[in-house]
Amino acid sequence: MPDTGEAAAVQREETCSLSTVRRVAAMLDLDPEEVAAGQALPRGWQFVLLGADTRRSALRGDGFPGLGVPMPDLGLPRLMLGSRTVAFHQDIPVGASVVRSSGIQSLVRKTTASGPMAVVKIAHTLRLAASSEPALVETQTYLLLPPRPPGAGAAEAAPAAAPQSAHCKTVVPDETLLFQYSALGFNSHRIHLDRDHARTVEGFPDLVVNGGLCTLLLTEFLRRDLGVTPAALAVRHLAPLYCNRPVVLTADPAGGRWQLRAFDEQNRLAVEMEVDEDEDEDVKEAV
Secondary structure, three states, X not given: OEOOOOOOOXXXXXXXXXXXXHHHHHHOOOOHHHOOOOOEOOOOOHHHHOOOOOOHHHOOOOOOOOOOOOOOOOOOOEEEEEEEEEEEOOOXXXXXXEEEEEEEEEEEEEEEOOEEEEEEEEEEEEEEXXXXXXXXXXXXXXXXXXXXXXXXXXXXXXXXXXXXXOEEEEEXXXXXXXXXXXXXXXXXXXXXXXXXXXXXXXXXXOOEOOHHHHHHHHHHHHHHHHOOOEEEEEEEEOOOOEOOOOEEEEEEEOOOEEEEXXXXXXXXXXXXXXXXXXXXXXXXXXX
């Protein structure tokens, strides 16, 4: 059942620093020297402004710090990202001061056939320090889950036929990419960094690709390969993706919107993303 009331929001002043944005560019194998102060932060790179500053002693047992606010434990030791939405209202210049407000919007406890679980929705608003209007509103929905039964592993469905799409691209997230993305977002969730934990405690076959990293790869596919700037996006995570395994990204136009998907090495659907395209010709992003 839902908990009553919303938790008080945590407010922080962040800097969209040139050095950090250049490191994101380097992670994506782009020339960091092409990033300059005053350019618009590419839409999708805002994850560097949403990291938590949770003390090590306050981390969950799985290492997850929360995003902007501490994530509750509730006796549910496993955590997975379920979905996210982002609405871009105005661009954030590189070098700008930004005020971030983050809080738990809702927390719903459930009982399923697998035991108790909880659905936690965290909402973030970013606004330029010199403005009263939001630049970006993002929500993330997480699933808090009970321990995996001993000997149980993540279920893998049968291989599927290769996806047919207007645009396709294959990427292979490796340990270095998972580490760099996790470090830039200050995310210490052990399923992305600790292979032994991912396998023996969580029951996964390997390190799990960050859900936010998959979103970034999809938005970069749109931005760099197709020249599309998003006005809003909605993402659903349906199955995990794993380190060192090919991920097929697809994109299809749909009347002012784009439908993007990510498939694992067996062509099984893992992530769906729907994007509203920004048709403002004045939008100019870095790199």
